[in-house]
Amino acid sequence: MNIVVLIKQTFDTEAKIQLTGDGKVNDQGVNLIMNPYDEFAVEEAIRIKEAKGGEVTIVSLGGDKAQEAVRQALAMGADKAVLVNDPALEGADHYVVAKVLAKVLEGMEYDLILTGWVAIDDQSSQVPGRLAEVLGLPQANVVTKLEVEDGKVVCHREGDGSVEVLEVPLPAVVTAQKGLNEPRYPSLKGIMQAKKKELKKVSLGDLGLPAEEAKAKVVGYQLPEARQAGKVVEGEPAETVSQLIEFLTKEAKVI
Amino acid sequence: MGKVFVIVEQKNGALRKATYEVLGAGRQFADQLGAEYAAVIAGQNIGGLVDEVASYGVDKIFVADDEKLANYTTGAYSDVIGKILLKEQPDYVLLSHTAVGKDLAPRLAQKVEAGLASDCTAAVVEGDKLVFTRPIYAGKAFATVEKNGDIMMATFRPNALGSFEPAGSKGPEVVQVPVEIDPEALRVIIREIIEKATGRAELTEAEIIISGGRGMKGPENFAMLEEIADLLGAAVGASRAAVDSGWREHSDQVGQTGKTVSPILYIAVGISGAIQHLAGMGSSKVIVAINKDPEANIFKVADFGIVGDLFQVVPVLKEELKKVVS
Ligand SMILES: Cc1cc2nc3c(=O)[nH]c(=O)nc-3n(C[C@H](O)[C@H](O)[C@H](O)COP(=O)(O)OP(=O)(O)OC[C@H]3O[C@@H](n4cnc5c(N)ncnc54)[C@H](O)[C@@H]3O)c2cc1C
Ligand SMILES: Nc1ncnc2c1ncn2[C@@H]1O[C@H](COP(=O)(O)O)[C@@H](O)[C@H]1O
Numbered sequence: 001m002n003i004v005v006l007i008k009q010t011f012d013t014e015a016k017i018q019l020t021g022d023g024k025v026n027d028q029g030v031n032l033i034m035n036p037y038d039e040f041a042v043e044e045a046i047r048i049k050e051a052k053g054g055e056v057t058i059v060s061l062g063g064d065k066a067q068e069a070v071r072q073a074l075a076m077g078a079d080k081a082v083l084v085n086d087p088a089l090e091g092a093d094h095y096v097v098a099k100v101l102a103k104v105l106e107g108m109e110y111d112l113i114l115t116g117w118v119a120i121d122d123q124s125s126q127v128p129g130r131l132a133e134v135l136g137l138p139q140a141n142v143v144t145k146l147e148v149e150d151g152k153v154v155c156h157r158e159g160d161g162s163v164e165v166l167e168v169p170l171p172a173v174v175t176a177q178k179g180l181n182e183p184r185y186p187s188l189k190g191i192m193q194a195k196k197k198e199l200k201k202v203s204l205g206d207l208g209l210p211a212e213e214a215k216a217k218v219v220g221y222q223l224p225e226a227r228q229a230g231k232v233v234e235g236e237p238a239e240t241v242s243q244l245i246e247f248l249t250k251e252a253k254v255i
Numbered sequence: 256m257g258k259v260f261v262i263v264e265q266k267n268g269a270l271r272k273a274t275y276e277v278l279g280a281g282r283q284f285a286d287q288l289g290a291e292y293a294a295v296i297a298g299q300n301i302g303g304l305v306d307e308v309a310s311y312g313v314d315k316i317f318v319a320d321d322e323k324l325a326n327y328t329t330g331a332y333s334d335v336i337g338k339i340l341l342k343e344q345p346d347y348v349l350l351s352h353t354a355v356g357k358d359l360a361p362r363l364a365q366k367v368e369a370g371l372a373s374d375c376t377a378a379v380v381e382g383d384k385l386v387f388t389r390p391i392y393a394g395k396a397f398a399t400v401e402k403n404g405d406i407m408m409a410t411f412r413p414n415a416l417g418s419f420e421p422a423g424s425k426g427p428e429v430v431q432v433p434v435e436i437d438p439e440a441l442r443v444i445i446r447e448i449i450e451k452a453t454g455r456a457e458l459t460e461a462e463i464i465i466s467g468g469r470g471m472k473g474p475e476n477f478a479m480l481e482e483i484a485d486l487l488g489a490a491v492g493a494s495r496a497a498v499d500s501g502w503r504e505h506s507d508q509v510g511q512t513g514k515t516v517s518p519i520l521y522i523a524v525g526i527s528g529a530i531q532h533l534a535g536m537g538s539s540k541v542i543v544a545i546n547k548d549p550e551a552n553i554f555k556v557a558d559f560g561i562v563g564d565l566f567q568v569v570p571v572l573k574e575e576l577k578k579v580v581s
Contacts, residue, residue: 011392013393013511013512013530013531013534014530014531015392015395016395017392017395017396019396025391025392025396037512093403094361094364094371095364095365095368095369095371095404098365120392120393120511120512121391122391122392122398123373123374123389123390123392123393123515124361124371124373124374125357125361125373125374126360126361126364126371126373127361128361129329129358129361129362130361130362130364131365132362133333133361133362133365133366134365138329138330138442138443139329139358139362139443140443141329141357141358142354142358144505144506154446158354158506159354159355159448160271160353160354160355160457160459161450161451161457162450162451163448163449163451164445164447164448164449165445165446165447165448165449166443166444166445166446167443167444167445167446168442168443169442169443177505178512178513179506213403213404214370214403214404215364215369215370215371215402215403215404215406215407216370216371216372216400216401216402216403216404217370217400217401217402217403218398218400219386219399219400219401220398220399221391221396221397221398221399222397222399223395223396223397224390224395224396224397224537227537227542227555227556229554229555229556230542230557230559230560232549232557232559232561232562233559233560233561233562234549234561234562234563235563237563237568237571240561240563240568241561241568241571241575242575244543244559244561244572245572245575245579247558247559248520248541248559249579252520252541252558252559254463254519254520254540254541255463255487255520255576255579255580
């Protein structure tokens with residue numbers, strides 16, 4: 001079974017966010033990681049490959065540094081990778097990103113596309129659904145359990161207060177949620193081998209795509225106002241709790 | 256002129272709570288834009304919901320009622336609703352950022368070649384445009400997003416827009432939409448829907464959440480939090496430490512790699528307040544923390560904190576709350 005995994009490089013979850021002089025998000029000195037949900041997707045792909053054979057291909061769209069995240073996925077056990085890297089994609093929205101990724105996938109043979117359910121940087125959870133639409137594939141979103149059966153996958157999809165067990169014919173797009181598996185750490189051997197694995201860089205020109213106009217446009221960034229620490233009390237529970245109840249009912253009026 | 260559309264969400268014949276917010280806010284946006292205001296509702300045997308939707312002052316309601324829409328599936332819903340949107344070409348399409356909304360919106364957006372601002376916490380009309388604000392980097396920054404094509408869609412984080420009273424029915428035109436679904440869109444089969452019968456509010460929609468962390472010491476102690484939750488009509492959440500210890504389900508996790516919640520009241524019990532946890536609940540209106548460590552990070556964001564042993568504080572809290580709510 002051939003699997004494509006989409007990964008995005010994102011800021012570390014600990015990263016402090018600052019704006020540059022011209023009001024953009026400053027990426028200088030920020031530690032970069034593979035989007036945590038994509039690790040679940042990579043892990044799942046490798047496990048399926050280990051059980052059923054086939055090849056795992058990583059596809060990522062990002063800057064030069066995104067190579068590090070791609071190498072990490074190769075070190076975990078993926079076989080090869082494609083990195084779409086083009087300055088013209090600066091300012092691309094998810095509409096455009098999905099079209100570009102779809103074009104990369106059109107030239108490949110795959111049974112399953114695995115992705116994270118959301119990228120923790122811009123928190124959009126748009127790319128997989130949009131990509132599935134462009135490719136005309138069925139999708140299962142926010143999946144915590146996946147089983148491969150004959151020509152299909154059976155997925156546990158997280159709903160609001162429920163779990164849907166879905167039968168999804170292949171090829172399909174499945175997005176990973178925490179709980180799907182425990183991602184492995186790359187072994188030393190894996191890291192060495194990853195250096196020799198194929199990592200192909202492509203531009204929009206290579207894909208034969210024009211730079212397309214975004215359908216949504218970010219016009220500004222702001223930092224939130226810091227939350228002020230409130231009242232902190234210490235003492236006998238009877239006393240502190242009664243102060244809390246007073247606060248909740250009289251001051252904050254939330255109960 | 257122009258058109259603002261809301262995609263209404265229903266489950267088992269009742270409107271979802273988050274839908275009321277978007278319905279109410281959408282009416283205001285449409286008024287300010289001088290736009291026509293329409294709602295789209297899909298499902299099976301949903302005729303009974305039309306009056307309720309109408310009470311939010313919509314000018315038009317599109318009803319897609321069919322057995323193939325009995326349960327939500329991405330394929331069937333995006334096919335049917337996509338056709339309506341393609342025909343009507345609204346300027347703005349608004350949904351809730353619920354499990355259904357976040358699954359449906361991207362697929363629809365690509366189908367109708369729309370932009371999409373997801374998980375918005377606010378929107379304002381500026382001139383002839385609706386401008387959206389959405390948290391990025393787990394709420395550590397906000398982006399302002401505008402339409403740059405013909406159709407712009409947005410999903411809204413539950414509880415972010417506030418509550419709206421029905422504006423009153425205008426006796427809207429009700430359009431029964433013929434449902435003809437492309438067989439390709441019906442390929443996913445629902446084998447089973449396992450409802451989590453906790454009887455409690457859903458985490459992302461709950462107005463009050465009480466969460467426990469590693470300080471809870473074990474799964475059995477969450478019973479204390481559940482009892483308080485039941486008193487307050489609240490949901491029970493957990494930190495990743497509690498989830499990774501196997502005390503609570505993954506779906507209960509609040510934080511950067513868990514649920515993003517925005518309740519009116521968030522009570523953190525035995526949670527240190529790591530940046531990844533704050534990422535998921537930092538937009539709560541009021542935060543209360545109970546922690547025995549006066550230096551715990553959670554106190555930096557809490558509106559009210561009790562320094563103390565949770566095993567002493569929580570039982571007293573339960574008794575006191577009983578008196579308040581009874
Ligand atoms: C990529 C990544 C993603 C992450 N995503 C998330 C996420 O989504 N959600 C999340 O929560 N975390 C997340 N984390 C983990 C996060 O960094 C913290 O490790 C985690 O939030 C800690 O959980 P905790 O506060 O319950 O435990 P701890 O940090 O161990 O804190 C326990 C607290 O309980 C208090 N305590 C102990 N006993 C008592 C008592 N008897 N009475 C009162 N107080 C007591 C202690 O003083 C302490 O403050 C993530 C980490 C990474 C690296
Ligand atoms: N630039 C990208 N390159 C490759 N995959 C991506 C990219 N952006 C998003 N994805 C995939 O889509 C998922 C959801 O991302 P998003 O829609 O941006 O929240 C991620 O977890 C990735 O698997």
